[in-house]
Amino acid sequence: MLLSVLLLLVGHAKAGYNGAVFTYSTKDVQGKKFSVMHRYKLSYSSYEELELRCTSCSNTEESIGEWCLGEFASKWKNMNCGSYDDGLNTGNWIDNRNSISTSLAQMFVEVRNRSDINKPNSSPQTRVLPVVRVPSNCPRNISLLTFDPDGDEVKCRYASSSLECDTCTPPSVFSLSSSCMLSFSPTGSSSEGPYAVQLMMEDFPREIITLTQNDGSISLRNTSSALSKIPVQFVFKVDPAAPSCTEGEYLPKFLSPTPEHGAQIFIDVNQTLEIPIRAEATQSVITELLFSGPVDVVKNSSGSGHFTLRWTPSGDENDESHPICFVVQANVTSSVYQSVHRCVVVTVGNRPTVTSTTVVAPTIPLTTSNPPPRTSYLTVLKLKISTMLSLKDNHEFILKAIKDELIRRGLHPDIKVHLVHPVQWKLKKQLPPSG
Structure with missing residues (x-):
């Protein structure tokens, strides 16, 4: 595709590829015509190598002596509803423990008109640092960003086909959940070193939808059919053991x-x-x-x-x-x-x-001092939640999931969420698989 003429692949240069993330967004929708913005994040060992391999990349950030990160953006105008692949060979990975040499990054773009939102699809929007590090003796959960502008469900899996990776050996030092959580458990010094990570992130509609091409042909998509597929590739580096795994001591801890x-x-x-x-x-x-x-x-x-x-x-x-x-x-x-x-x-x-079926009422701040005035609100929301979890046994987890979703939709991170009783809670029984 387009990037194949923008990348200068240097066959005898030192291997220095650290990963890539491709995304796309549809915009400027005018009837059946629209634009598609492709964004390609690429990382190599040095600024010089990034310049050699991607002549149109703009440098965004670097870690001195380890990696350099650049972006190439391309706006494709007056597009028709359809679907296509966009991929490239990005060179050779840095030396890694799972013995992956040649890299391959492939994105599947779905831009037929969706019946649920009445416009073409946009891919999940995500990023990741080119090198993610963790001491060998410290447990760590790494939650990849899974934001989808269309509100779709986002899932992750290892790249697995010849269109997604050249050598498809996943790292042995962590597990990957479909919700895009990487879980690392303490390991021995023999596992230390860099690992090449090659993932695919996909978006799934939350209901059965139709996809319509410009000629009027229609395809059906259910909740288990992926719409778009984007590569998420980076280096996971297991470092020597730390004296302590407590956040805020050796490992930096984020503060308000x-x-x-x-x-x-x-x-x-x-x-x-x-x-x-x-x-x-x-x-x-x-x-x-x-x-x-x-x-x-x-x-x-x-x-x-x-x-x-x-x-x-x-x-x-x-x-x-x-x-x-x-x-x-x-x-x-x-x-x-x-x-x-x-x-x-x-x-x-x-x-x-905001369309309001919400009940909003002012509350009295509970304070005995005289801080600057602050307004608080009580908002009552009627929600319908489907889950396999028991409210009794998973109360805090469910509250956190609701809060995270409200924050994702734009509410302030300091909000407090409570379930107002009586709560009607129906446990959905798991049905045996059909067939």
């Missing part, structure tokens, strides 16, 4: 007002966004903030563990959702320690509208 993972932020074109990021580490020295985001995000530091990301979106980013992912990194002599991996989603020029 750092936004929570998955928070959605709304902003207008030409409006400047500031994302404060705070972290502490009492037994190591915080050295840098590493991030992956739009090419013109600016990073500032105002002291150890005090960072700010600033971004002013232009008209080119309008009507899109842009992930920004980050980690804080610390050092003790030659040892490197990373915080957990966090991401937020910034939606430009497409603020949600």
Whole structure:
């Protein structure tokens, strides 16, 4: 496809590929015509190699001596409803423990008109740092961002076919759930080193829908049929054991007002966004903030563990959702320690509208001091939830899931969620598989 003429593959250059993430968004819908914005994030060992391999990439961020990250964006105008593949050979992976050499990144683009939203599909929007690190003795759950602008269910799996990977050996040091959670358990020093991670992220409709092409032909999609497929590739590095796995000691710990993972932020074109990021580490020295985001995000530091990301979106980013992912990194002599991996989603020029069947009433702040006035609200929502879980045994987990979804839809991370009694709760019985 398009990128094949933009990449200069250097056959005898040192292997230095660290991964890639491809996404696409549909916009400017006018009847049957629309635009598709393709965004390709590519990472190599150095800025020089990135320049050699991707002549049209804009540099976004780098970790000195380890990796450099760039982005190429292409807007395809006056598109017709259809579907197609977009992939490329990105060179050779860095040396890794699962013996993967040649890389291959492939995206499946579905842009036929959807019956449920009456416009073409957009892929899940996600990002990941090129190198994610964890000490060999520390458990770590890495939750990949799974934001879908169409509200679809997002799932992850290992790349598995010849169109998705050249060598498809998954890393042996962690497990992957369909909800895009990577779980690492402590292991021995014999497992230390870098691993090449090759995942596919897919979006699934939440109900049966039809997809209509320009010629009027219709295809059916159910809830188990993937719409689009995007590659998520990076290096997972198992480092030597840390003296302690407690967050805030050697491993940096995020502090308020750092936004929570998955928070959605709304902003207008030409409006400047500031994302404060705070972290502490009492037994190591915080050295840098590493991030992956739009090419013109600016990073500032105002002291150890005090960072700010600033971004002013232009008209080119309008009507899109842009992930920004980050980690804080610390050092003790030659040892490197990373915080957990966090991401937020910034939606430009497409603020949600609130239609109210909600009951809103002011409440009295419970305070005995005299802080600046603050307004609180009680909002009552009537929700229908389907789950296999028991409310009695999973009360806190269910509340957290509801809160996370409300934050994803734009509410403030400080909201408190309570179930108002009486609650009608019907346990859905699991049916045996058919056939």
